[in-house]
Amino acid sequence: MANIRNFCIIAHIDHGKSTLADRFLEVTNTVDKRDMKHDQLLDTMELEQERGITIKLQPVRMNYRAQDGKDYILNLIDTPGHVDFAYEVSRSLSACEGAILVIDATQGIQAQTMANVFMAMEHDLNLIPVLNKIDLPSSDIERCSHEIENTLGIPKEEIICVSAKDGTNIKKVLDAVVNRIPSPFLHGVSKDIDNTTKALIFDSNYDTYKGVVAYIRVVSGSIKKGDTVFMLGTKKKIEVLEVGYFKPKYQAASILKSGEVGYIVTGLKSVREARVGDTVWASSKIKDIDLAKPLPGYKKVLPMVYAGIFCIEGNDFPLLRDALEKLSLNDSALVFFPEQSPALGFGFRCGFLGLLHLEIIQERLEREYNLNLIVTAPSVSYIIYFNGKDADKIRKNTGLEPDLDMKVVISNPADFPDKTYIKEIHEPWVKLELVTPKKYVGAIMKMVDERRGVYKNMSYLDENRVFMHFEIPLSSIVIDFYDILKSISSGYASMNYEIMGYIKGDLIKLDILVAGEKIDALSTITHKEGAYHFGAKIVKKLKNIIPRTQFAIPLQAAIGGKIIARETIAAFRKDVTAKLYGGDRTRKDKLLKKQKEGKKRMKQMGNVNIPQEAFLSILKRD
Ligand code: GTP
Secondary structure: OOOEEEEEEEEOOOOOHHHHHHHHHHHOOOOOHHHOOOOOOOOOOHHHHHHOOOOOOEEEEEEEEOOOOOEEEEEEEEOOOOHHHHHHHHHHHOOOOEEEEEEEOOOOOOHHHHHHHHHHHHOOOEEEEEEEOOOOOOOOHHHHHHHHHHHHOOOHHHOEEOEOOOOEOHHHHHHHHHHHOOOHHHHOHHHHOOOOEEEEEEEEEEEOOOEEEEEEEEEEOEEEOOOEEEEOOOOEEEEOOEEEEEOOOEEEEOEEEOOOEEEEEOOOOOHHHOOOOOEEEEOOOHHHHHOOOOOOOOOOOOOOEEEEEEEOOHHHHHHHHHHHHHHHHOOOOOEEEEEEEOOOEEEEEEEEOOHHHHHHHHHHHHHHOOOOEEEOOOEOOEEEEEOOOOHHHHHHHHOOOOOOOOEEEEOOHHHOOOHHHEEEEEEEEEEEEEEEEHHHHHHHHHHHHHOOOEEEEEEEOOOOEEEEEEEEEHHHHHOOHHHHHHHHOOOOOEEEEEEEEEEEEOEEEEEEEEOOEEOHHHOEEEEOOOHHHHHHHHHHHHHHHOOOOOOOEEEEEEEOOEEEEEEEEOOOOOOOOOOOOOOOHHHHHHHHHHHHHHOOOEEEEOOEEEEHHHHHHOOOOO
């Protein structure tokens, strides 16, 4: 155990985690040079490769001969960088004793750097500060080192300057891992040792050949093939079919001993049964299971953003259900339940961690399962407290099921009850942290203020950059906040957020009527103040998005039956074959076919086509 080091890399998005991990794999000969045919080896998903982002954490085991001449086993857990996946970071942290903190030397400390450092400190991890990208002329080692020392309280001398691109000083980092990060044994895990076997599940994965594979960190005892173990959370009994390490592909081994990071093949059918954060437990005295204390686990992740997913072809519904089931096998954060919309037919209401998560799932459904989808505008969830105590009456009149406190959580604006039943509505708020050059402070303050955010405080990282704290409704930042932040700060500001809880708000439902028909999928929940303005803007936008038809289409925004804004799309018929005179029949057919294909991404609603962009664009501000 003394020669094992378990560590992860934390960084703001794009500061170079995956590139650094690639260099580690090279230096330690973990991966054959021949196999290094593409970069970012730990990003195995096709989408990860394409977008150059890490979505799932990925462990790997490396053998390294350090400067002291001894051989070490280094377990690295790569982590995702996007805020949506912050919970993955916290998971890998609890499987480690130390973390490499990567900071881009051309950018310095960013919002997620701060969030990650605080998280690492909570987990009591040793930090190794690394300044990356020193090969770039715009890197500023002096300024960044100063910032790290001043803001994070880490002495300058501890900082290692590297280039993950050209490989400068990579071995120095690995030697620091060996020297500055304690072995699992020295790190106080012994307090959990009680002569039983315990391992923490920090991730789980569904493999087509092996079934559910649990990624574990053994804390005490050992696990080998054929052992009978239990999941402490569910008391589920399992026979271990295989144990092994990540190289980074699965490599079977004979045994996993305490302190080690590896995997077990469980024979389970769904990743939900090998719940992340659960404890794998085994003992010669099985009776003791009721006394066994689980290892400290993780908070269950809750979806933050909801959207309806519908198929354009109605018959694809069973395919969509299968596809979502398959995706959720590997993604415990994805939730879905059937939804029926008068306008869009049968589909699913799905819960996501954030907008990037939604985009990824949508893209995978379309790409891997060949589905043509309509995704409705994302919304957060709301808690509705009902008037009165008569649950039966409320059930009957609203179709909602109040709990004992006479409240219900809704994730679909279409479920919003009539205001006569509502006592209070609560919406989720977040703590928002921003790092920005100080010249953008004014513009950022204005933007946060327009979105109902509350300024808390601000501190200086150096004479030019500030660290700002706000509180703001989640719904205000979900859609396009990040994009606008980037554009008003010329790309320099960065953000991180964390859910605070639900707070009472003055909210109403805004309905949209197209050709006199209420389109439930276009309903949104919005703050009372500004609702009129918002309604007027939506119909104006829809006017430009919804294609004309042979007859005029009225577009209306309504609050509780009262029309507050109206636009009309004038009648029009587009004859795509108008320009053709005589000629071959096939030319005409070709044009008509093209027109037909153009409509593929639209959904017939009554007599009106509503294109996919309509759903998202209504929520985007200008
Ligand atoms: P996420 O996984 O999305 O969080 O990003 P990441 O932190 O893993 O960053 P990644 O390794 O994908 O690097 C981001 C970009 O920076 C890529 O285009 C890399 O090629 C580039 N990059 C990383 N390290 C260096 C470096 O040392 N020098 C230079 N010039 N570019 C680098």
